[in-house]
Amino acid sequence: MEIIFFIIELLQLPAIILGLIALAGLLLLRKPANQVVTGTFKTVLGMLIIGVGIGAIIDALIPIQNMFEAGIPVGPEGAGLETFVTFDEAVVGAVQDANVAGVGGIIAYTLLFGFLFHLVLARITPFRYVYLTGHMIWIHAGAFAILFHSFDIPDVAAVAAASIATGAYFTLAPALAQPVMRKITGNDEIAFGHGQTLLNMLGAGVGKLIGNPEKTTEEIEVKEGWNFFRDIAISTSIVMLAVAAFAAVLAVIQVGIGGFQEEISNGQNWLVFALLRGVGFVAGMLVLLYGVRMLIAEIVPAFKGIAEKVIPGAKPALDVPVIFPFAPNALLIGLIVGVIAQIVAMVALGLIGWPVPLPSMIVAFFASGAGAIFGNATGGRRGAVAGGFLWGFVGWFMISFAFKFQVFGDLTEMGAAGLAFTVPDAIVPGILIWLVARLFGIA
Amino acid sequence: MRIAALCGMGFGTSMMLKLAVEDVLAAEGIKGEVLSWDVGSFRSQQVDVVVASSDMRRQLEGAEVPVALIDSVVNKDEIREKVLAAIREHQAEGG
Numbered sequence: 001m002e003i004i005f006f007i008i009e010l011l012q013l014p015a016i017i018l019g020l021i022a023l024a025g026l027l028l029l030r031k032p033a034n035q036v037v038t039g040t041f042k043t044v045l046g047m048l049i050i051g052v053g054i055g056a057i058i059d060a061l062i063p064i065q066n067m068f069e070a071g072i073p074v075g076p077e078g079a080g081l082e083t084f085v086t087f088d089e090a091v092v093g094a095v096q097d098a099n100v101a102g103v104g105g106i107i108a109y110t111l112l113f114g115f116l117f118h119l120v121l122a123r124i125t126p127f128r129y130v131y132l133t134g135h136m137i138w139i140h141a142g143a144f145a146i147l148f149h150s151f152d153i154p155d156v157a158a159v160a161a162a163s164i165a166t167g168a169y170f171t172l173a174p175a176l177a178q179p180v181m182r183k184i185t186g187n188d189e190i191a192f193g194h195g196q197t198l199l200n201m202l203g204a205g206v207g208k209l210i211g212n213p214e215k216t217t218e219e220i221e222v223k224e225g226w227n228f229f230r231d232i233a234i235s236t237s238i239v240m241l242a243v244a245a246f247a248a249v250l251a252v253i254q255v256g257i258g259g260f261q262e263e264i265s266n267g268q269n270w271l272v273f274a275l276l277r278g279v280g281f282v283a284g285m286l287v288l289l290y291g292v293r294m295l296i297a298e299i300v301p302a303f304k305g306i307a308e309k310v311i312p313g314a315k316p317a318l319d320v321p322v323i324f325p326f327a328p329n330a331l332l333i334g335l336i337v338g339v340i341a342q343i344v345a346m347v348a349l350g351l352i353g354w355p356v357p358l359p360s361m362i363v364a365f366f367a368s369g370a371g372a373i374f375g376n377a378t379g380g381r382r383g384a385v386a387g388g389f390l391w392g393f394v395g396w397f398m399i400s401f402a403f404k405f406q407v408f409g410d411l412t413e414m415g416a417a418g419l420a421f422t423v424p425d426a427i428v429p430g431i432l433i434w435l436v437a438r439l440f441g442i443a
Numbered sequence: 444m445r446i447a448a449l450c451g452m453g454f455g456t457s458m459m460l461k462l463a464v465e466d467v468l469a470a471e472g473i474k475g476e477v478l479s480w481d482v483g484s485f486r487s488q489q490v491d492v493v494v495a496s497s498d499m500r501r502q503l504e505g506a507e508v509p510v511a512l513i514d515s516v517v518n519k520d521e522i523r524e525k526v527l528a529a530i531r532e533h534q535a536e537g538g
Contacts, residue, residue, distance in 0.1 A: 133455055189517050230502065231483045232451060286484075293454040293479065300458050319455025322516055324498040331498075366451070 014096045014104030015047035018295065021112050025302020039298040046294030050089075051097035053288030054415075057090055060280035061418045064247055064358075066264055067274065071250025082355040083247075086363065086399045086422045087285075088195070089135060089292050091411065092142030098415025103149045110162040111141035115303055117167030119310050129178075130307040131170035133193040133319040134296030136423075137303070140195060141166050143408065143426035147433060150409025152442040165429065173197040173425055174317035180204045183213070183377040184326050193317030195423025196367050199391045199398075200374040206390060207375035207383020215380035217330040217372075229335055233286060235361040241278040243358055248274035320370045327384075330376040331369040334388030338368020341392025354400045363422055368392050395424065402427045407434045444468075444475030444530070447488055449495040449503075453481030456516055460494050463522045470523075473530065492529045494522075509533050 010016055022043040026036040065083055072081040096104040115137060122128055131137065144162040151158070174191035177200065181192050192200075207213075229235040248270055252260050257270055265273035307314065324331055342359045349356045368388040375387025402408065403420040407430050411419065421427055437443035446464055450456035457479035464477045480488060482495065482502050495503060497512040509532040511525035 132459065134458060135452075135454055185515075189515070230451065232481075233483045289452060289454075289481070293452075296454055297458065297479065301462055304462060316459075316517060318459055318516070319450070321450050321456040321496060321498070322459075325496055325514055328498050 014108050015044045017108035019044040022298040029305045042294050043298045046291045049291030050093040053284050054094045056284030060277045063277045067247035067251040071254050084418045084420050086357040086420045088139045088422050091416045091419045092139050094416035095414045100414050106149050106159055107142045107145040109159045110145040113163035114141045114166030117163050118170035121171040123311050127171050127175040128314040129174035129191045129317045130314045131193045131317040134300040135292050136195050146408050147430050151437050180374050180377050184323050190322055191315045191317035194320040195425040198424040198428050200371050203371040203375040203387025203390050204378045206386045207379025211379025211382035213380050217376045217381050217384045237282045239359050239361050240281045244274040244278035323373050327373045327376050330372040330384040333384045334369035334372025335365050337385050337388040338364035338392040341389040345393045345396035349400050355403050357399050398427055407431050445490045446477045446492045447485050447490040448479045449482045449485055459516050467523045467526050491533050
């Protein structure tokens with residue numbers, strides 16, 4: 001009997017389920033035995049490494065939040081400043097790793113069935129796109145699985161509903177972006193496969209209203225010095241050091257150096273404590289991303305191989321950097337205005353007492369940068385500025401809304417304390433589904 | 444032969460490049476391993492050739508190994524041509 005308990009419990013581990021999905025894919029692609037074995041192991045290890053990265057991230061974030069709480073006195077309504085980090089991979093990784101009430105398994109099954117449903121839709125509808133961005137497949141499967149799991153419905157129904165939502169998203173989002181993608185790339189070969197679609201399309205829409213695509217960003221000179229911000233490890237370090245130092249100074253103003261070292265840093269020098277938390281976050285982020293790379297390295301080729309067999313000639317929907325070579329100036333403009341937009345939104349959110357997402361260089365570069373490229377395609381320079389700014393500004397309100405109202409359920413209880421989703425393609429449908437669920441009294 | 448396919452995060456575009464380069468190696472009968480890696484830390488890896496999207500031009504200036512810069516990551520002909528040129532360059536250097 002003991003062996004049966006062992007197997008049952010093993011098969012409930014998210015890492016093992018994901019490993020089995022990779023195993024099936026590798027067998028389907030008829031890979032040699034050694035690659036099948038190593039590929040399966042690496043997928044399992046990837047999920048476990050993600051868990052290690054999450055631990056380091058949360059260890060850094062909790063003290064930063066403590067410093068903000070100590071530094072910003074409680075207001076008249078009893079609410080101080082609540083800060084959090086918006087980072088999709090961290091949310092899904094943390095929730096899957098903690099696996100509270102088996103939600104990790106629900107995410108893994110949604111990943112598999114959501115992608116298969118996507119292939120069915122791409123095969124039978126006119127939207128012949130294959131969504132191949134591995135981490136976004138995982139993130140959206142995770143977001144919809146977490147969303148439906150948080151409702152008062154059986155697990156099987158949650159997997160089914162989340163798979164339908166995920167598959168529909170993978171099929172429809174590339175179709176929605178394709179008119180602008182044709183303008184950006186000048187051909188119809190590549191589709192857009194990233195969770196930014198809705199906010200990028202907002203940028204493209206506003207760009208069309210206020211700008212002129214003839215006045216493109218690519219004819220102006222942009223200082224190349226900003227390029228060093230493209231190294232995510234460095235730019236995130238700088239930003240997080242600044243955030244942690246700022247929080248520490250606020251706390252010291254309130255409680256004094258003695259109070260800080262007594263209550264918050266356990267005797268360590270206050271500034272050393274704060275700076276270590278800032279770079280500690282980045283160290284955790286890099287470990288997490290390394291794990292994500294290992295997790296999807298085996299699953300993506302398998303999904304791609306299956307898609308090529310099922311839907312020959314479908315357009316690949318690819319990760320956002322495929323559009324970067326088409327408008328590098330717009331990308332840098334988006335990065336700069338994106339940082340400004342985040343700071344403006346943070347101040348505005350703080351003033352109205354909503355939770356404040358800390359600045360994210362990943363979002364400023366990959367998302368505001370892409371928003372600017374979309375805006376440039378329809379509205380030139382003005383469109384680029386609008387696209388980059390709106391992504392940060394509207395995005396920060398949207399992210400704060402989902403966090404404040406717990407659209408995806410109680411993420412803290414699920415293991416993702418102080419973390420929240422970023423991608424509008426999960427948050428906007430998530431809010432709509434959540435509102436409907438509330439109407440029916442199951443959310 | 445070890446080839447690094449690069450992008451900003453090390454698992455999106457670089458994964459697509461990795462799969463395309465693996466196809467090239469298989470078709471040409473070249474033995475090799477392709478890794479997808481992030482541009483910020485690929486220097487920690489021992490590789491013979493680097494493949495990346497052309498918007499990474501500036502970050503790859505001064506790389507010690509031949510670099511293939513790809514304009515369109517879905518253009519198989521472009522990838523084959525540039526990767527094979529970089530491999531030949533590597534072999535000419537006595538690698």
